[in-house]
Amino acid sequence: MIITKKQAKVYKIILGIFLLLAAVFTLLPIVWMLLSSVKSQTELMQFPPTILPKNITFENFVQLFTQMNFVQYLLNTLIVVFWSFFGMFLSAGAGYAFAKFNFKGRRFLFYLVLATMMIPGQVTMIPVYLLLNAIGLTNTMTGVVLPGLVGAFSIFLFRQFMSGISTEMLEAARLEGASEWTIFWRIIIPVSKPILAVQGILTFIAGWNSFLWPLIIANDQNKYTLSVGLQLLKGQYTANYGLQMAGSAFMVIPIIIVYMIFQKYFLEGFNVSGMK
């Protein structure tokens, strides 16, 4: 935007203050949660509430792992995350096929994939449950992981990005005698680093936060993910705010760290404007 320098400075200050206020409101719940998670139970019950903890204590976190089954939930969540990454590469493969090959049914299949974005989870939820029940996969980790393995939005973003990779480069590799398999793993995947970073973090977030489906499909506590465990804790220890806050903090901190590391790739990955 071009205006006089003096004007721009005034606008910048006004906008800066406005954004700062919005940022305080946005971060308030998260910061408050982090501070509460290290407060003692007695301090949390005080009114008016304290902002900064008087004595920092990690007893809430210790309790989370000694009295609750959080180690098992963490393990299950990591299994979900691992398989989500496997699913991401399946989506990448599909995105590549749509972006760089002309084959029969390409348009139809691509629209079919896009159409699945419109299908509400609530429609497929019951049939998928019945389906997995029929083949005996309810209450198994396979049943938790399988339905969410690939996603239309992820295929769409991969296709968007990979359409921009130069075809000449791929043709040159083919003339050199490289197999399609080699081209995918040695050229496409390395070139796609920015989109893989975005998809990787989105995949991590989705896997780490997975809640509704594990809640439906897992009856046995040993198959719960962290979110489901946290929901259980919320119901059982309604009065124990410290424990709830520690559980919530434990779910949020790893994600914030991962996001901070990869955030520079994000702007590129969300560029959907080139869609035709």
Place this chain on the structure above:
Amino acid sequence: MKNFLNKYFPYFFLSPALILLLLFSIFPIIVALLISFTDAGVTGLADWSQIHFIGVQNFKEIFSDPVFFQSIRNTLFYVIIGVPLVVVISMGLAIAINFGENRFFRAFRVVFYAPSVTNVVAVAVIWAFLYNPYGFFNFVLGIFHIPPIGWLQDTSIAKISLIVLALWRGVGTNMLIFLAAVSGIPKEYYEAASLDGATLRDQIFHITVPSLKFATFFVSVTSLIGWLQFFDEPFVMTNGGPLNSTMSISLFIYHNGFQLSRFGYAAAGSFVLFVAIIIVTLVMFRIQGKENQL
């Protein structure tokens, strides 16, 4: 052999993803439609002979169910308030952040996206405290001598409280989509406009906003679909209460399906939602198509 492989390579690469999508997205729709004409319930899970075909009985019943109507009204409320707010706030933030063009402004990108990565149950724990009758928001109001508000207890305010929470969680992603689009607008446009004496306001409303047409369309459609399926916030915060005032269509389906085990009835509800989403999406594409012709 190698030629053969290369010829079928795209299919080979597509098939795992496509098979999974067919199995868990497309095929279930057909199943859902079939189930909606039956009385499938928890007994049918173990023994399929317990499932009976009952025609359009579920659809008749659902359209005379006052709770379903309440959930439709609530969902419309969420959509009508939520969608414009998401578009305006996320676009506004993107334009403001892009205007700054320095590190201080770029840091806001990270800040506003942060709530989107947080876990919904964790969010419920935090916001339940903020919205508590003796919680933080009422504490702040008390400082200004304003009487406490029943954030989640009052039937007329609870819906708004959930919308505020959903906006807090959802604006970040859309802001990034707008930001990517804003930063792609060529600088020359603004240079030319300012030479012609265009004010900042003119530049925003005559260059920036029109250039964001595709991003706006994308965000509008995805938010519309998202708000029609509004589920997480009412599920973890109010469970539809008080007095069904926050019950959404999605929550209604979940309740009937997985808490009352009325699979057939819930499937009928889910089909009504599905048809609504298809109609709304087609209308949006129609409007977009018309604009492009002009």
